[in-house]
Amino acid sequence: MMTSTPALKSRNQLAEMALVSGEVQRAMPDQLSLFVDKVAQPSGFSFEPDFVSADEERALIGRLGDLPLTPFQFGAFEGKRRIASFGWRYDYSMQKLQQASPMPDWLIPFAHRVESSFQLASGAIQQILCTEYDEGVGIGWHRDKPHFDEVFGLSLASACKFRFRRKVDDVWQRLTFDIEPRSLYRLSGAARNVWEHSIAPVAARRYSVTFRTMAIAAGKGWGLKR
Ligand SMILES: O=C(O)CCC(=O)C(=O)O
Numbered sequence: 001m002m003t004s005t006p007a008l009k010s011r012n013q014l015a016e017m018a019l020v021s022g023e024v025q026r027a028m029p030d031q032l033s034l035f036v037d038k039v040a041q042p043s044g045f046s047f048e049p050d051f052v053s054a055d056e057e058r059a060l061i062g063r064l065g066d067l068p069l070t071p072f073q074f075g076a077f078e079g080k081r082r083i084a085s086f087g088w089r090y091d092y093s094m095q096k097l098q099q100a101s102p103m104p105d106w107l108i109p110f111a112h113r114v115e116s117s118f119q120l121a122s123g124a125i126q127q128i129l130c131t132e133y134d135e136g137v138g139i140g141w142h143r144d145k146p147h148f149d150e151v152f153g154l155s156l157a158s159a160c161k162f163r164f165r166r167k168v169d170d171v172w173q174r175l176t177f178d179i180e181p182r183s184l185y186r187l188s189g190a191a192r193n194v195w196e197h198s199i200a201p202v203a204a205r206r207y208s209v210t211f212r213t214m215a216i217a218a219g220k221g222w223g224l225k226r
């Protein structure tokens with residue numbers, strides 16, 4: 001069984017401090033720097049700047065502004081962010097997936113762009129979630145529902161601080177990334193299944209369009225045609 005000595009604890013606290021800032025601290029003992037280096041980026045997390053052009057971003061923001069976005073419903077609670085789901089939506093009261101409206105024509109080319117950029121089969125993206133965060137709104141710690149597999153997030157209108165955390169023994173490891181508008185991040189592997197993520201309250205209105213593949217696309221009747 002592992003016991004936690006005072007010396008070990010302070011090392012862990014140092015490690016956590018380093019990870020909170022997402023930086024590798026040069027002044028640290030070698031062993032600790034190595035440990036921090038190893039988690040400098042959660043495995044399965046990547047992002048591509050300029051996934052859409054400035055013109056496409058403007059057009060998308062216009063479309064998103066026209067959508068009937070509704071406050072995120074978490075059982076009896078309402079979140080501050082506003083959303084619209086396409087393809088599938090997860091119903092927190094029923095605790096299951098429900099079919100949602102088909103993907104609108106103006107989003108389909110972007111779903112295809114995600115598929116071709118990441119060598120996914122055409123049609124692999126089965127769900128799109130559009131989210132609006134007003135100034136001061138973020139999203140709390142979570143992992144996406146297991147019904148979904150990979151998550152690709154397109155950021156629009158403003159930047160955000162995208163945070164990861166995971167608990168190793170009794171220490172939270174934390175990393176924060178600045179995510180720029182027009183970029184696309186990918187959550188797969190450990191970044192999607194092990195690490196939790198959250199977004200700090202944003203400084204200015206931000207939109208995201210998240211594209212998801214399904215965990216069990218075959219055998220569950222989740223293959224939607226579009
Ligand atoms: O807005 C984003 O980029 C991420 C939102 C998110 O984590 C989610 O909808 O599960």
Ligand SMILES: [Fe+2]
Pocket residue numbers: 142143144197
């Ligand atoms: Fe998420």
